[in-house]
Amino acid sequence: MINTIINPAERPEVTQNLSENFILTTVDDLYNWAKMSSLYPLMFGTACCFMEFMAAYASRFDMERYGMIPRATPRQADLMITAGTITMKYAPNLVRLYEQMPEPKYVMAMGACTITGGMFSVDSPSAVRGVDKLIPVDVYIPGCPPRPEAVIDAIIKLRKKIANESIQELQQAQQTHRYYSTTHRMKVVDPSLDGQYLRSSKREVPPPELTAATGLPLMNGQESLVISH
Template sequence: MTLTPSSPGTSEAPSIEALRDLRAATCNPVGAPTVTSDLSENVILTSLDDLHNWARLSSLWPLLYGTACCFIEFAALIGSRFDFDRFGLVPRSSPRQADLLITAGTVTMKMAPALVRLYEQMPEPKYVIAMGACTITGGMFSADSTTAVRGVDKLIPVDLYIPGCPPRPEAIFDAVIKLRKKVGNEALAERGNLQPTHRYLTIEHAMKPVEPIVTGSYLRAETQKAAFAAGAGLPLATPEPEALEATPSSSDA
């Protein structure tokens, strides 16, 4: 567009649109930017809780506490087939750098103080996932063992339980997704007001010597006798209840 000086009375002055186009062509060859009127595509309205929760659920750093066979599932979980890292999960070796504790395997009385110590060293907010039957209820060791803990929820608070012996990696992913939803719905004030419960060696959970409850009487059941006979291929001589009662125990000695 070309503009020539106008003489008085010969032509009209250039319009506002012409001057605007001339300025845009000389000062900004690319052209004047246009601002869309749809603010929903350019402005995101959120709260501090949502922003904080979005950052936390996208970067959960787990501390893997494995004591038995369920822990072997993490070998497949971290591999390229399941891609453990796509959820932002970065396994840590120090509890002070982790906010998620995943327990897998049997927890004994000797390992219980170590588990609670690791949990107490984790910064708030922190979460716990109990993985496998032995971690949740004691599993197959809950019947005979006198040292197996019947569930880690007697020691530390648990947010999610993953049943199975062992659980598949897909079940662990499902638990992580549910935990991410829980983190996304939390508020800072609510998480700070939660009272710590289920601590080891507190007044409610003080360890006291008690009489043994595992007596082995279930071995004298007819179903167990039949299982023993079928497994050995010949009849087994099981002790009678009177013989067991007459045998002196180690506590009497």
């Protein structure tokens, strides 16, 4: 059996088979391949979730290997990544930046505060209960905060979504109404912290087991108050 050389020094012979000399594809596949291979994100980080996105761009995870190069202007970006709490004061700037991005454009919501308002969704007078009330969102990344692995998984899912798009259906798939709202069902409940733990008997008088364990005389609150005076 003769072993053929994989990379011979001489010029290879041109095959006469037509299928080996041409690459057959469609405009949709070529267009989508170029889009998903060079996503230029615009960072909109307002809180602690954005720290995990910075970790995703570090040398360990290296988000740039997916062709994601951060841009400083929305006119050069096609992906907006929102991370952190969106307040009423931030909302007009967020919408303005989104409208300045060229089509086609995509949005990723990263973290609980961006998706639902997070811990500020109950009693905050200024937090927006979800960025999808302002702009359309393509991919949600839940977590508080999400891990860099979750960010990479979201990028892969967005690339799959872009790969299945069609130029002919792009205009039909655009949203005509970008605002989405849900009714928040809130109710008044009793406070969980009523201050009773400050007046507990163990706090006023230390238990004898603690005195025996430490070997030191422990005084109660009244005795310490007299000594301090």
